[in-house]
Amino acid sequence: MNPAPNLFLVGPMGAGKTTVGRQIAELFRMPFFDLDHEIEAHTGAAVSLIFELEGETGFRCREAAMLAELTARRGVVLATGGGAVLGADNRRFLHERGFVIWLDATVDAQLARLERDRQRPLLRAPDRRVRLEQLAAERNPIYAEIADLRVASTGVGNSTHAAHDLLDLLEARWRRGNTDVAA
Numbered sequence: 754m755n756p757a758p759n760l761f762l763v764g765p766m767g768a769g770k771t772t773v774g775r776q777i778a779e780l781f782r783m784p785f786f787d788l789d790h791e792i793e794a795h796t797g798a799a800v801s802l803i804f805e806l807e808g809e810t811g812f813r814c815r816e817a818a819m820l821a822e823l824t825a826r827r828g829v830v831l832a833t834g835g836g837a838v839l840g841a842d843n844r845r846f847l848h849e850r851g852f853v854i855w856l857d858a859t860v861d862a863q864l865a866r867l868e869r870d871r872q873r874p875l876l877r878a879p880d881r882r883v884r885l886e887q888l889a890a891e892r893n894p895i896y897a898e899i900a901d902l903r904v905a906s907t908g909v910g911n912s913t914h915a916a917h918d919l920l921d922l923l924e925a926r927w928r929r930g931n932t933d934v935a936a
């Protein structure tokens with residue numbers, strides 16, 4: 754049983770929000786949305802191209818509009834992008850409209866998982882480890898502030914285990930009546 758109106762996944766790049774989110778949605782039989790994907794579908798351009806043409810500011814505007822729309826739904830799983838928590842309105846919508854799960858990956862896990870990725874504009878840095886550590890230092894306090902639940906995401910092999918572990922964790926929590934979900 755899932756008493757949460759919506760499940761929102763937050764966390765850094767490569768934490769598994771998209772991958773684990775899609776699997777969790779299947780397990781709970783809830784519709785799944787991926788914020789980055791919806792922005793791309795709506796704009797007709799890849800996230801990396803939006804960054805190139807409009808800069809990060811332009812991307813954040815599109816992200817905020819799409820997040821406002823998707824969080825207004827009921828009974829969905831939404832995987833956000835790594836920086837979606839930066840906007841105050843975004844944080845308010847996430848907090849008020851659903852149960853926020855922080856997938857907290859180590860920088861080592863992120864580096865291993867994203868080794869071949871050439872799409873994420875913020876990973877185009879001379880030293881990816883330094884970039885990811887900087888982002889973590891800036892954003893971890895924000896993820897911590899809005900999360901209803903923090904889940905360590907350290908595996909590198911197969912994400913299916915992570916989805917099942919998360920499902921068990923959520924169900925055990927809700928069985929205990931410890932729902933503290935946003936109503």
Ligand SMILES: Nc1ncnc2c1ncn2[C@@H]1O[C@H](COP(=O)(O)OP(=O)(O)OP(=O)(O)O)[C@@H](O)[C@H]1O
Pocket residue numbers: 764765766767768769770771772773789832833834835836866867873906907908909910911912913915
């Ligand atoms: N728990 C996990 N165990 C092993 N591999 C994982 C796990 N979570 C994600 N991965 C792998 O890491 C890569 C990145 O995952 P994913 O795209 O889901 O990250 P994300 O959190 O959505 O990142 P972004 O913020 O950039 O959208 C994928 O190849 C995925 O298969």
Ligand SMILES: O=C(O)C1=C[C@@H](O)[C@@H](O)[C@H](O)C1
Pocket residue numbers: 765766789800833834835836837873874875
């Ligand atoms: O961490 C971030 O700021 C980002 C993460 C991705 O999901 C995308 O939303 C985009 O590449 C920016």
Ligand SMILES: [Mg+2]
Pocket residue numbers: 770771772787789832833834
């Ligand atoms: Mg994603």
